[in-house]
Structures are given as C-alpha cells and as structure tokens.
Amino acid sequence: MNPEQSLQDFMNACQVRVEAALDARLPAAAKLPERLHQAMRYSTLGGGKRLRPLLVYATGQALGVAPDVLDGPACAVEFIHVYSLIHDDLPAMDNDDLRRGKPTCHKAFDDATAILAGDALQALAFHVLAHDPALAVTAEQRIAMVETLAMASGSLGMVGGQGIDLDSVGKELDLPGLEAMHIRKTGALIRASVRLVALARFGLEEGTAERLDRYAKCIGLAFQIQDDILDVESDTQTLGKTQGKDQVNDKPTYPALLGMAAAKEKAGDLIDEALDCLKPLGAGAESLCGLARFIVQRHS
Ligand code: GRG
Numbered sequence: 001m002n003p004e005q006s007l008q009d010f011m012n013a014c015q016v017r018v019e020a021a022l023d024a025r026l027p028a029a030a031k032l033p034e035r036l037h038q039a040m041r042y043s044t045l046g047g048g049k050r051l052r053p054l055l056v057y058a059t060g061q062a063l064g065v066a067p068d069v070l071d072g073p074a075c076a077v078e079f080i081h082v083y084s085l086i087h088d089d090l091p092a093m094d095n096d097d098l099r100r101g102k103p104t105c106h107k108a109f110d111d112a113t114a115i116l117a118g119d120a121l122q123a124l125a126f127h128v129l130a131h132d133p134a135l136a137v138t139a140e141q142r143i144a145m146v147e148t149l150a151m152a153s154g155s156l157g158m159v160g161g162q163g164i165d166l167d168s169v170g171k172e173l174d175l176p177g178l179e180a181m182h183i184r185k186t187g188a189l190i191r192a193s194v195r196l197v198a199l200a201r202f203g204l205e206e207g208t209a210e211r212l213d214r215y216a217k218c219i220g221l222a223f224q225i226q227d228d229i230l231d232v233e234s235d236t237q238t239l240g241k242t243q244g245k246d247q248v249n250d251k252p253t254y255p256a257l258l259g260m261a262a263a264k265e266k267a268g269d270l271i272d273e274a275l276d277c278l279k280p281l282g283a284g285a286e287s288l289c290g291l292a293r294f295i296v297q298r299h300s
Contacts, residue, residue: 055288152189226296230243
C-alpha cells in the first residue's frame with residue numbers, strides 16, 4: 001500500500017467512526033425541543049473533513065491510545081468546531097448562506113435557532129468530555145482535558161481570535177498581528193485536538209508532549225494559510241462555502257500580505273517543521289505526518 005493510500009484509508013475509517021460517534025452523542029431529532037435538536041444534527045452530521053477528530057485519532061495512533069477511548073474527545077472538538085461555524089455564518093458575523101455544501105444553519109432554520117444550536121453544541125462538547133464512559137482516564141486527567149478545551153475555545157483561544165478578526169475589519173494587520181489572530185481563531189482548537197490525547201495518555205514524557213504541541217501549532221497556522229489560498233484559488237462548489245469572501249470583505253490574509261508564492265512557501269515551511277517534530281515518534285506517527293501534508297494539499 002502506498003503512503004497516500006494508507007492515509008486515505010485511515011481518513012475514511014476515522015470519518016465513518018466519528019460520524020457514528022457524533023450521531024450517538026447528539027440528542028435525537030424527535031426529542032424535545034425538536035427544532036433545536038434537528039438544527040444541531042443538521043449542522044453536525046454528514047459533512048466536513050473532520051480534520052480535528054482525525055487529529056485526535058492520529059495522535060492516539062502515535063501514542064498508543066485506542067480509538068474507542070478517543071471517540072468522546074473526537075466528538076468534543078468537532079462539536080466546538082461546528083458551533084463556531086454556525087455562529088460564524090450568522091448575519092451578525094460573516095453572514096454566509098452556504099456551509100459544507102448546503103444552506104447554513106440560520107438559512108435552513110432561523111437566526112435564533114442557529115444561535116441556540118451553537119450554544120447547545122458547545123455545552124454538549126464539555127458534557128461529553130466530562131462524562132464519556134469510554135474515556136478511560138483519571139479524574140485529574142479529565143479535568144485537565146476539560147480545562148484544555150475551555151482555554152482553546154474561549155476568549156484566549158478561538159473566540160478571542162474571532163474577536164481580533166472583528167476588530168481588524170477596515171484596519172491594516174501586519175504579519176505578527178495576522179498570526180496572533182489565527183493562532184487563536186483556527187490554531188487553538190487544532191492544537192487542543194492533539195493535546196487532549198497527550199493528556200489522555202498515562203505517563204507521557206514531557207518532551208513528546210512538547211514536540212506534538214509544536215507539530216500542532218505549525219499545522220494550525222499552515223491550515224489557515226491554505227484556507228486563505230483556497231479562498232483565492234478555489235471555487236464555491238469545491239469549497240462548499242462561498243469563495244472569494246476574504247477579498248470582498250477586505251480581510252487581511254496571508255496571500256494579500258505576503259503574495260501568493262510566499263504564502264505557499266510559508267505553508268510548506270511550516271509543514272516541514274511539523275514533520276521534523278514527529279521524527280522521534282517513528283512509524284506510529286505516519287498518520288500525523290500524512291495529515292500535515294494533507295493540510296496544504298487539500299482543495300476544500
Ligand atoms: C463565532 C464562536 C465563533 C468563533 C469563530 C473558527 C471560527 C471562530 C470560525 C470559523 C469560521 C472560519 C471559516 C474560519 C476559518 C478557518 C476554518 C476554521 C475553516 C473551516 O474549517 P474546516 O475547513 O471545515 O476544517 P470543515 O467543514 O471541513 O469541518
């Protein structure tokens with residue numbers, strides 16, 4: 001099997017796995033309040049690359065933590081991600097009609113239901129981490145995992161990055177400013193996806209945890225650079241969301257600041273650095289290596 005094929009197999013298997021795990025953890029559509037639960041299921045199920053859950057399972061593979069232990073953390077990071085997408089698409093934020101190839105939550109339902117669906121998915125993420133019976137860890141580990149996800153999601157993480165983004169409209173962000181925004185907005189949750197598994201692994205040596213954290217930080221930034229590149233070079237159908245919005249909204253991006261060629265080079269350098277971090281982990285880190293490459297090779 002060539003390495004690309006084995007990555008594709010790994011991704012397919014994890015995507016199927018996490019779809020079932022998400023389905024099982026979401027409230028049934030027929031459960032009161034039905035419309036809210038339908039909206040949560042509509043936005044969560046049947047779409048997206050599932051990059052953050054993939055990182056959870058791939059880190060588990062590298063550290064010898066079994067997938068069934070990790071279904072809860074994989075769902076928790078995806079629930080936070082989906083909540084952020086629902087809220088980001090609202091008229092008060094990015095005002096988008098299309099997400100994952102279908103109408104955004106507030107278009108398919110209404111603004112108020114979309115706000116509630118995002119709120120409830122966020123709460124569900126923490127419920128799953130705090131409660132999931134298959135997550136075989138000590139109470140201390142569980143608390144550390146809840147704390148990690150809370151920090152990554154809140155005003156010092158993802159929401160803080162969105163805050164910087166909102167403040168930056170119509171202003172010139174320089175490269176450090178742009179980086180500070182994306183390290184929080186996109187990077188924090190990607191980093192948490194890897195860190196949650198390091199926390200779930202008993203007796204992990206500090207050096208390995210640090211290398212994994214550096215890997216995650218590099219791919220998080222590379223992911224955002226590629227996102228900016230695709231906003232210029234791809235099309236709405238392939239992306240499953242409206243293409244070209246960064247330029248229309250006059251958003252600071254890596255291609256705008258650095259030029260397209262330098263933006264691609266920077267993304268490539270970050271992936272090289274990420275791959276370097278994984279070298280001491282050996283063959284078990286193959287999927288993490290593959291996901292790093294996938295991040296800059298993806299088309300959507
Ligand atoms: C509004 C609470 C709140 C937070 C907003 C992360 C974020 C902060 C908003 C998401 C909007 C966005 C388009 C961010 C840019 C990068 C990004 C996270 C893209 C979407 O992630 P993918 O490509 O999406 O992993 P899929 O659909 O594949 O899961």
